[in-house]
Amino acid sequence: MREGPDIARIASLVGDPARANMLNALMGGTALTASELALEAGVSLPTASSHLSKLVEGGLLTLASQGRHRYYGLAGPQVAGMIEAITGVAEAVGPKRVRPGPRDGAMRIARVCYDHLAGEQAVEMLDRLVEKNILVRDDKEIRLGPSAASHFAAIGIDVYTKPRRPVCRACLDWSVRRSHLAGTLGAAILDKILAEKWARREKDSRAVVFSPPGKQAFERVFLG
Amino acid sequence: MREGPDIARIASLVGDPARANMLNALMGGTALTASELALEAGVSLPTASSHLSKLVEGGLLTLASQGRHRYYGLAGPQVAGMIEAITGVAEAVGPKRVRPGPRDGAMRIARVCYDHLAGEQAVEMLDRLVEKNILVRDDKEIRLGPSAASHFAAIGIDVYTKPRRPVCRACLDWSVRRSHLAGTLGAAILDKILAEKWARREKDSRAVVFSPPGKQAFERVFLG
DNA sequence: ACAACGGTTCGACGCCGCTCGAACCATCGA
DNA sequence: TCGATGGTTCGAGCGGCGTCGAACCGTTGT
Incomplete structure (x- = not known):
């Protein structure tokens, strides 16, 4: 039971489908609003808000308030690199879907x-x-x-x-x-x-x- | 709701503390047995066995049976790289513990x-x-x-x-x-x-x- | 001031999955 | 063949977290 940084905490943040979709959507590099991310993730606004709080609290997202809009964005390139690494494994490891990209x-x-x-x-x-x-x-x-x-x-x-x-x-x-x-x-x-x-x-x-x-x-x- | 590889699936595998400990222990590169990993993770043998099945099924671990021993090891350098990327973020993002390493x-x-x-x-x-x-x-x-x-x-x-x-x-x-x-x-x-x-x-x-x-x-x- | 809109908080519900004990299976040594 | 040991499977318990509706808060525009 080695000690170390709380890798499970970070991974579990990415491990929820709704949050993963949000992070994916933010991989473009532009910050998005809570409503937009709710749509991307396919969840209701309250649910999205809850997820976004956790992601910010967890240090994966930054929050920029502009008037009544709140723009969420990836916390930095290190986070983006991590997402990319996970995506690479997911792609390599999950060849269950035969063709890449959307099924249809x-x-x-x-x-x-x-x-x-x-x-x-x-x-x-x-x-x-x-x-x-x-x-x-x-x-x-x-x-x-x-x-x-x-x-x-x-x-x-x-x-x-x-x-x-x-x-x-x-x-x-x-x-x-x-x-x-x-x-x-x-x-x-x-x-x-x-x-x-x-x-x-x-x-x-x-x-x-x-x-x-x-x-x-x-x-x-x-x-x- | 963009499509893509199942990043949440992979991340959630790493997102459980017991499994994260196991993966950490395997980062040394040597394969370990189920009992050893159970100790590392601090869980019972049945629990560890269940986790290990999921990790193998998920493609993160490989299983080498030798006689009555079953050695589990990381599936490859790509997986190790992913763990490292997550660790990096966890370290950078969680400076809540002021000093690095064990508390005491x-x-x-x-x-x-x-x-x-x-x-x-x-x-x-x-x-x-x-x-x-x-x-x-x-x-x-x-x-x-x-x-x-x-x-x-x-x-x-x-x-x-x-x-x-x-x-x-x-x-x-x-x-x-x-x-x-x-x-x-x-x-x-x-x-x-x-x-x-x-x-x-x-x-x-x-x-x-x-x-x-x-x-x-x-x-x-x-x-x- | 008032309505409209973006966003968060609260409370309740339900489900997934982590957990372990007990039983079971397989392999090795005598 | 029989016990000992390493591992897995099964079943049941239970806590945690994702989910949403409704209410609440702050900003903007009129």
Whole structure:
């Protein structure tokens, strides 16, 4: 019964599914609010609040209060490294799910990630937007390019409303292992896709399936 | 609610104190039996067996059956790395215990580590035994030197009995952060210390306190 | 001042899983 | 073949923690 740092305490914090989901969501590096994390984790707000208190108390998260918003973020790169190490083991050790990433084929192509689009199509879209200099990536951040406002205004998306959350955010796509676009812009694009009926959400699933003409329209607007 | 490898599953395996102790004990790299791990974890044998099944099932441990013994060991360096990452966070994040290592001052000096001596005195002893070429360290292993048999025979310790467990084993001392001597030889030395009444065990504690003449005798025999 | 909204606290419920004693199984030595 | 020893399985007990609804608190905007 050797002595040492309280490794069980830290591990058990990560060991709850809800908290693990929150930590995963925070691995992008941007701080999120309690409500957002509650959605990510799939639990009610009180439950999320309780979990977040424990994570802060345990030293895994930092809390930044801004007005009536409280942003939670990873406490530091050491914590992120730990999560990554655990993820590596989980991935290596749990080959029970044969293919990596989401089970369903449709979900690998396109799915909802909280409020924006994820999957192969989303990753490709971000690539093209950056390629066309509409968006600009430096390091891990995504910013609006010079032609962004006019480009998105042309398809009915105002990039300057709702300053509450960051407009652009990179979100790591698990199935593709590369980033796709999150933030209010990502959300607006998903809204557009659904509003135009280019695609519909699969029942009781996060999968998003495009109709053939919808896919063409999507590609013309965002990939063209 | 992003998808991904089951990080919570892995973390919760480490998140139980008994299992964390077992994993810690296995960080030395040598495989241990179920009974040894039960002692390390401070739980009964059935409980330990249940935990070990879960760890094997979870892919964190490997099981090697040899006759009626079953040796459990870490599944690989990736798992060890994960434990180390968690330990790092736990250490960085839990500075609630002001001084590193065991709380009690006496325990930092000398304590029982399962069946052998640990603490500052134990670390110093191993240093001197290696310095005098009685034991030989290469890399992380410890072997008997040429004069070991005669040296230990002179003080009534037969290094060749009980071939079941390794005679020498390095055991990382948490309070000093360096190795001390474990294995059957380490156990025999502790037996000798207690049999000669050079020291006594503190009640309900792992601390070992030497009497003044006992300490002199110990230093003469092992440090001289 | 008042309503709306984000977030936390409280209380109660329910379940998962840790724990150990006792019985059982397997291997080794005589 | 029989006992001794190392390990596992079974069953039952029980504590802890995750969960949510309802109430409460603080900030913002009108």
